[in-house]
Amino acid sequence: MKQRDISKPSDTLVAPARPGSRAIPAAAKVAMKSAQVDRYQHRIDRAQAEAAKARGYRKGRGTVEGPKGRFELTEHVDFDDGWGSGQTRFEDLVQRPTTVSEDQAKSVLTFNQSPDLGFDRSVNPYRGCEHGCTYCYARPSHAFMGLSAGLDFETKLFAKYDVARLLEDALRKPGYQVAPIALGTNTDPYQPIERELKLTSAILDVLDRCNHPVTIVTKSAGVLRDLDRLSDMARRGLVQVGLSVTTLDPGLSRLMEPRCSTPQRRIDAMQQLSDAGIPVRVMASPMIPGLNDCELESILSNARHAGARAASMIPLRLPLEVKDVFTEWLQANFPDRARRIMKQVTAMHGGRTYRAAFGDRMRGTGPLAHILRQRFEVACARNGLSEHLQPLRTDRFQPPEWTGDQLSLL
Numbered sequence: 001m002k003q004r005d006i007s008k009p010s011d012t013l014v015a016p017a018r019p020g021s022r023a024i025p026a027a028a029k030v031a032m033k034s035a036q037v038d039r040y041q042h043r044i045d046r047a048q049a050e051a052a053k054a055r056g057y058r059k060g061r062g063t064v065e066g067p068k069g070r071f072e073l074t075e076h077v078d079f080d081d082g083w084g085s086g087q088t089r090f091e092d093l094v095q096r097p098t099t100v101s102e103d104q105a106k107s108v109l110t111f112n113q114s115p116d117l118g119f120d121r122s123v124n125p126y127r128g129c130e131h132g133c134t135y136c137y138a139r140p141s142h143a144f145m146g147l148s149a150g151l152d153f154e155t156k157l158f159a160k161y162d163v164a165r166l167l168e169d170a171l172r173k174p175g176y177q178v179a180p181i182a183l184g185t186n187t188d189p190y191q192p193i194e195r196e197l198k199l200t201s202a203i204l205d206v207l208d209r210c211n212h213p214v215t216i217v218t219k220s221a222g223v224l225r226d227l228d229r230l231s232d233m234a235r236r237g238l239v240q241v242g243l244s245v246t247t248l249d250p251g252l253s254r255l256m257e258p259r260c261s262t263p264q265r266r267i268d269a270m271q272q273l274s275d276a277g278i279p280v281r282v283m284a285s286p287m288i289p290g291l292n293d294c295e296l297e298s299i300l301s302n303a304r305h306a307g308a309r310a311a312s313m314i315p316l317r318l319p320l321e322v323k324d325v326f327t328e329w330l331q332a333n334f335p336d337r338a339r340r341i342m343k344q345v346t347a348m349h350g351g352r353t354y355r356a357a358f359g360d361r362m363r364g365t366g367p368l369a370h371i372l373r374q375r376f377e378v379a380c381a382r383n384g385l386s387e388h389l390q391p392l393r394t395d396r397f398q399p400p401e402w403t404g405d406q407l408s409l410l
Helices: 026-038 046-054 139-145 151-155 163-172 199-209 221-235 250-256 263-275 293-305 322-333 338-347 366-383
Strands: 099-102 121-123 156-159 181-183 214-218 239-244 280-287 310-315
Touching: 139 151, 139 156, 139 322, 151 156, 163 199, 181 199, 199 221, 214 221, 221 239, 221 263, 239 263, 250 263, 263 280, 263 293, 280 293, 293 310, 293 366, 310 366, 322 338, 338 366
Parallel strands: 099 156, 121 181, 181 214, 214 239, 239 280, 280 310
Antiparallel strands: none
C-alpha cells in the first residue's frame, strides 16, 4: 500500500472566546497560550532521537518488531555469529510498508456483557491500526492472527470488505433488539486506510438508512469526511462522537501516536462537529503519570472551548504484550524517567501493569488513581463537562430491506 506522510506538528492551541466574553487581542492570546503549552513541552534532543533510531524504531512507527505473539511456540532472535550476520540488513533500513489483507469474517456485530463498558455491541471494520499508538490496549488482538502486537499490528492490517452486507444481515435477524452500536472500539475506524477503503462510511450508510443509533470513537480528524451524514443523523438523535486527546504537545503526540491527527486537528474537529450539532465527548485517555497527566486539566479546558459536552478519562493500562511494547518505547524515548513512570503505573494497578478485574481495570486503584480521578472530576465541574451524553434514540429503527423488497405503502 502507498506510504503516507505523517502530518506536521501544528501551532499551539488557542481556545475561541466564549459568547459574551471580552475580546482579547490575537497577539495576547497566542502569547498566553504559548506560555501554558510550553509547560508541557517534552523536548526531545538529538541524542534521544539517535538512541531511539539505534534501537530499531522506524520513522512513523510506534514500535520496533515487538514481542512474539503469546500463542507462538518459536521466536526469531538476531545475533552476530562473527560472519557479519548480526549487521543491519539493507531491508531493515527501509521503512516497512503497510499491507492490507482481506478479513473473511462471517459476522461483524460483536456483543459483550462487560459492566465496565457503556455499550453491549460493536463493529470494527479493520484489524490492526496504522495509527501506531504505543500504549494501545488492542495490540494483543493481533496474536490471534499469529502476528506480533508490535510492528505487525501497525503494518499488517486486515479489512472486512463485506462489512456493510454482513451488518445488514445482522440487523435483519428476527428478534434483533436495537441498541447503540459502538464503532471503533478495537481499532480506529478513521485510520489512514479508511481514506481509500471507506468501510466506515459504508457502515454509516447502513445505519443511516435504517435509523440505527451509533457511537463513534476516534483519534482522527478524518471523521469530518462524514460530517454531512453525521449532522443529519444527529438531528434524529442517532449519533455521538468521542475524540481521544492524550496530549496537547505535538512532539509527544508524534512519539506516542505517530500517525494520528495532531492534537490541534483533533480539537478543530471537535469544534466543527459541535458546530454541526453533533454531540461530542473528549476522551483524555490514557493518562500516564509522569508523562502526560500534567495536561489533564488543559485538555479538558481546550475541549470544552471547542464544544465538547462530556468527558472521560482512563489511566494507562498495559495488558499482555502491550507491557513489553510500551516499556521498550518508554526506555528508548524517555530513559531518564522510564523507571519512575512505570513505578507509578504499577502503583495504580495493585503492583502490576494491569488488573483485569471488573471495576478496577478502567479506573485503577490506590492513592495515585484516586487523586487522578479527583482531578478529573474537579476539572469537569469547572468546565461544565458531564460524564454522560444524552441517550440516543432507538424508537426510529427500521430493519434494512432485502434487495427486491416491496416498499411499504404506509
